[in-house]
Amino acid sequence: AQSVTQLGSHVSVSEGALVLLRCNYSSSVPPYLFWYVQYPNQGLQLLLKYTTGATLVKGINGFEAEFKKSETSFHLTKPSAHMSDAAEYFCAVSVPFNTGKLIFGQGTTLQVKP
Amino acid sequence: GAVVSQHPSWVICKSGTSVKIECRSLDFQATTMFWYRQFPKQSLMLMATSNEGSKATYEQGVEKDKFLINHASLTLSTLTVTSAHPEDSSFYICSARDSSGSYEQYFGPGTRLTVT
Numbered sequence: 001a002q003s004v005t006q007l008g009s010h011v012s013v014s015e016g017a018l019v020l021l022r023c024n025y026s027s028s029v030p031p032y033l034f035w036y037v038q039y040p041n042q043g044l045q046l047l048l049k050y051t052t053g054a055t056l057v058k059g060i061n062g063f064e065a066e067f068k069k070s071e072t073s074f075h076l077t078k079p080s081a082h083m084s085d086a087a088e089y090f091c092a093v094s095v096p097f098n099t100g101k102l103i104f105g106q107g108t109t110l111q112v113k114p
Numbered sequence: 115g116a117v118v119s120q121h122p123s124w125v126i127c128k129s130g131t132s133v134k135i136e137c138r139s140l141d142f143q144a145t146t147m148f149w150y151r152q153f154p155k156q157s158l159m160l161m162a163t164s165n166e167g168s169k170a171t172y173e174q175g176v177e178k179d180k181f182l183i184n185h186a187s188l189t190l191s192t193l194t195v196t197s198a199h200p201e202d203s204s205f206y207i208c209s210a211r212d213s214s215g216s217y218e219q220y221f222g223p224g225t226r227l228t229v230t
Contacts, residue, residue, distance in 0.1 A: 036221075043118075043207055043221040044158075090157060099171075100146060100211045100219055104157045 002027045002093045006105035014113050019078040021108050023065075023091030026072065033074040034092040034102065035065055044090065050074065051096070061085070086112045116142050118210045120222035127198055127229055135193045135225045137208030143188040144210035148219070149181075152205040164191040188213070198229045 007022040025031060032051050036044040048059025055067040065076045074091060091105040117140040127133050137147055145166045150158040162183050163171040170183035180202075182194040191210075195202050207224045 041205075041224070041226070043120075043223040044209075045221070046218075099163055101148065101160060101163060102158075102209075102219065103160070107157045 002031060002095060002103045004091050004093050004103055004105035006089075006091050006108050008108055009106060010109045010111065012111040012113060013081045015083055016080050019063075019076070019081045019085065019110065021076040021089050021091075021110065023074045023076065023105060024072050025074060025091070025093045027093055027095070029095060030069075031093045032096050033065075033067060034094070035059065035063070035074075035076045036090045036092060038088040038090065038107075047076070047089075081110075081112045083112050083114065086110055116140075116210075116212060116218065116220045118208065118220045118222040120206075120208055120225050122225060123223065124226040125228070127227070129199055129229055130197055132194055132196045133198055133227060135195075135206055135208075135227070137191045137193070137210065137222050139189045139210040139212075139220070142210070142212045142214060142220075144191075145188060145213040146211040147185060147191040148209045148211070149183060149191075149193050150207045150209070152207060152224075154205075158207060161193075195227065198227070200229045203227055203229045 003026045005024045034049045035047040048057045050057045050067045058064045063078045089108045092102040119138045121136045147164040149161045152158045161176045164183045164185040166185045172178045185191040209221045211219045
């Protein structure tokens with residue numbers, strides 16, 4: 001079975017500061033991993049995903065994440081936060097070559113202070 | 115890019131009535147669609163996997179007779195909340211999996227259901 005744990009339900013950073021959102025996963029097989037962003041009353045937008053290959057994945061809006069198998073982690077980072085980054089972020093895992101069902105973490109609210 | 119629409123975007127209904135929510139993939143075919151439920155300030159909970167031309171697969175604890183899912187075509191899945199009650203009030207989000215080869219999954223904008 002797969003599961004995802006996001007450490008920190010709420011993260012606050014200053015504009016221009018580093019953003020670090022933590023995600024740890026549990027999977028019985030090599031997983032596919034995803035980060036999504038959700039703005040209020042909207043659906044989810046894919047930021048980036050890891051399937052195979054390079055463990056450092058670059059996504060949209062300057063975000064990137066690194067798959068670390070030894071640490072079962074897939075933390076999301078951005079060097080410099082913008083006010084527009086304030087949103088809810090979800091880490092998710094799925095099993096390759098399966099239905100594509102996603103298991104989501106609890107979510108992390110990112111607050112960006114001016 | 116791939117677009118998934120949901121209709122309606124919000125709906126208010128009276129307790130005891132049924133409500134149908136549509137999920138459409140606008141520019142790609144999707145043999146598999148997913149329905150999620152999201153409570154305020156919480157994560158998405160997968161309700162069911164909708165497969166074109168066959169019965170949906172429901173997650174444990176989800177009442178299949180209450181949440182009827184129909185996936186009649188490669189671009190349309192519907193979720194019907196039957197005999198709705200106030201506790202069914204929630205944000206319902208669908209996603210559609212591109213079956214053309216990329217198997218990318220795209221999310222709809224969500225439907226806010228309020229049962230009075």
